Amino acid sequence: MTKRGQITLRELLAFDEGGVLRLLLAPSGQDVRVTGMIIGDEGPARSYAGRIVLAAGLFHSTGAATASIREAARRGAAAVVVRAGEDLAADALDVAEQGGIALLARAEWADWDDVATMLRSAAAYGEAGRGDRMAEATAGGGLAALASVVAEFTGGSITIEDTQFRVLAHSATGPEADELRRSTILGGRVPDWRVEELRRSGLLRTLWSSGEVIHRPADESTPERLIIAIRSGREMLGSIWAAADGRSLTPNAASALSRAAEVAVPYLVQHRLRESGARRREEHALRGLLAGEGDLSTHAWTLGLPPDLRCAVVLAETGPDAPAPGEGAAARGSAAERVLEVLALHAASYRPGVLVLRETGRVAALVPVRGGDERDVLGLARELDALAAATPGAAPVWVGAGAVAPSPAAASGSREEADLVVRVLRARDGGPRHALAADLGPALDVLRVLDAVRPVWERGSGPVYDLVRTDLAAGGELVRSIAAYLDAAGDVGRAARRLVLHPNTLRYRLRRARERFGVDLDDPDTRLLLTLAVRLAT
Incomplete structure (x- = not known):
């Protein structure tokens, strides 16, 4: 067991069920103590001893990450976290090895906020198993152990739920349990009709806005209940419900429930990080698969x-x-x-x-x-x-x-x-x-061709370029006329009807293209270039 306020690197990685971090190197082993976190370079006045340094904002290719690792090792840091990527300098691992400092990589799908949240939660998780009987009895057993311990302290049947009313853990259900508790546990979540009833009664509003234990007296269908919200600061994480199934709640049930809500925080945060990490990993994999980027086999495996x-x-x-x-x-x-x-x-x-x-x-x-x-x-x-x-x-x-x-x-x-x-x-x-x-049909291939020739067109010059650019700047009347003429395979009458013009008006415009810009519409190469140009321009 580490000292109060500390956690080992091994414990931190075990907490990280969502895979936010990946261990690259631990030359001093995984039992080094972590005492806190530093984001970037917080100046020479801040102690690095035992801390994890997040190399945020540093690009591997510049060598800045390697310099950060060297400086963190010199100042006694426990580990450095770099962003994921294949461009980590070859000497970065050597620098970490020589400095005896652990090196971790942030997952591609995660950001620095995810890393910071996970590290803070891991520290709180380490604290959750220390300090009093309830916390120590819960340590290592997670929410299931907490539910059992709280049942013992309160004398009630316990369910621990997230904000979506899904049951994350519950104590043993005795023969006296009411039907609502049984259906909630069997279904893995509070029934929709019950959620709506709690919403209409105002109980949920009270629960989400209060930090106190809420007492709900017994009625004809349900036993007496105590409820408390689980919060991390202002963030709502879930709730704990204690039901008096066939027996009375203990005199100290409310205070026990209050303490349980404190002990539950890191476990609920871990649950949220795990779910969020899974969703973001899958989103990252799907985005990579559809874009054809990254390790496609790994993306497919991640998505099952x-x-x-x-x-x-x-x-x-x-x-x-x-x-x-x-x-x-x-x-x-x-x-x-x-x-x-x-x-x-x-x-x-x-x-x-x-x-x-x-x-x-x-x-x-x-x-x-x-x-x-x-x-x-x-x-x-x-x-x-x-x-x-x-x-x-x-x-x-x-x-x-x-x-x-x-x-x-x-x-x-x-x-x-x-x-x-x-x-x-x-x-x-x-x-x-x-x-x-x-x-x-060929419409897709035409688009592919246009996409391919667009860079060539944008760099080009000559009579056709001068015509298209000049006319578009003046409103594009001539370009539209030429486009209709080319689409009609040189049939002036058909093109004029499409443009709602007299054929002589269209002939005048085509003659103007030759006289003003030197564009010969009888030349097949010119017609091809013009066809591409007007398609790109319109």
């Missing part, structure tokens, strides 16, 4: 996806809301985000195994295709389109489905196609708002 799972990506993207009278841009933006939230929930429930990534202005869903018609993926796209269209006042939404990929490692190709589908649909004003990649 078999390496041979056929899958496709469905992408829903919102456009700007139609402005309502007196409505500001912020309100329109929030309406767009609300409809995307609804689409994200619908996509997640479309079928088992669908993974959803929410991004600003869009929702991406990775859909398993385990058999049957590959066009079944279109079903989700169709449903998302219909749902968005049925939402009052919602912004327009375009939904694209990429081709089925042979494995999760190839999902980025399907994501790229889904993105191209959305771009094509957006450009076709008034057309359908959902489609499969296979339904759009």
Whole structure:
């Protein structure tokens, strides 16, 4: 057991169930004592002895992280935490080894706030098992041990719940337990009807706003109960409920419950960190998989996806809301985000195994295709389109489905196609708002070609460039006329009808392109360059 106010590196890593930190090196072993935390360089007046230094804001490639490790070792720090990445200088491990200082890496999905919160909570967790009989009896046994100990101290049946009314731990349930307790424990959470009843009665409002033990007298259906909120500062973490099932609560039950709420804090924080870490790891893995970045096999493993799972990506993207009278841009933006939230929930429930990534202005869903018609993926796209269209006042939404990929490692190709589908649909004003990649023919390849030649066009010069840039600056009348002429395969009459012009007016404009800019529309290379230029410009 370490001294009061301290925790060993081994205990800290054991507390970190969410995997916020990864141990790279511990030349002095894992039983070194950690006495606190320092973020960055807090100046020469601050003691580093026994502390963990967070190398926040330092980039490996500059050598700053290595310098920070060397300085931390010189000043007696227990460990240094660097950000994750493959660009850590080769000599960083050597410097840590020579200095006898532990080196840890922050997980890619985590940020420095996650690290700081975890370290503070680990210290509090270490303290939770010291100080009095309740704390010492709980140490090492977690919330289940705490529930049993509190039951002994209060004489009641105990449940410990999080803020979503899920049961995290409970004491033994005797034959006298009321039906509500039994259903809550069996279901793993407080029944919805009970939560609504507590909300209507005002008890939840009192619980969330009070730091005192709340007494709820027995009634016809439930026994006497004592309840207290579990808080870390102002943050609400959960609650402890003590029910007098078949026997009276002890005279000191309220004070015992108050102490239990203090002891429970680090355990509830650990639970929250574990859940938050799992969600963020999965989000990081899904984002990497869809972007084709990082270790794709590891991303798939993190998400529980078999390496041979056929899958496709469905992408829903919102456009700007139609402005309502007196409505500001912020309100329109929030309406767009609300409809995307609804689409994200619908996509997640479309079928088992669908993974959803929410991004600003869009929702991406990775859909398993385990058999049957590959066009079944279109079903989700169709449903998302219909749902968005049925939402009052919602912004327009375009939904694209990429081709089925042979494995999760190839999902980025399907994501790229889904993105191209959305771009094509957006450009076709008034057309359908959902489609499969296979339904759009060469339109996707045209977009790929345009994306590829855009950098070349932006660096170019010559008569065609002068025409397009000059005319667009003046309103683009000539560019639109040439675009219509090229789309009509050189048929002046058809192009003029599309532009609602007299054919002679269009002929005049085309002649002006030759006379003013030296652009010969009879030359095939010029026509090709102009075709690309007007497509890029319009």
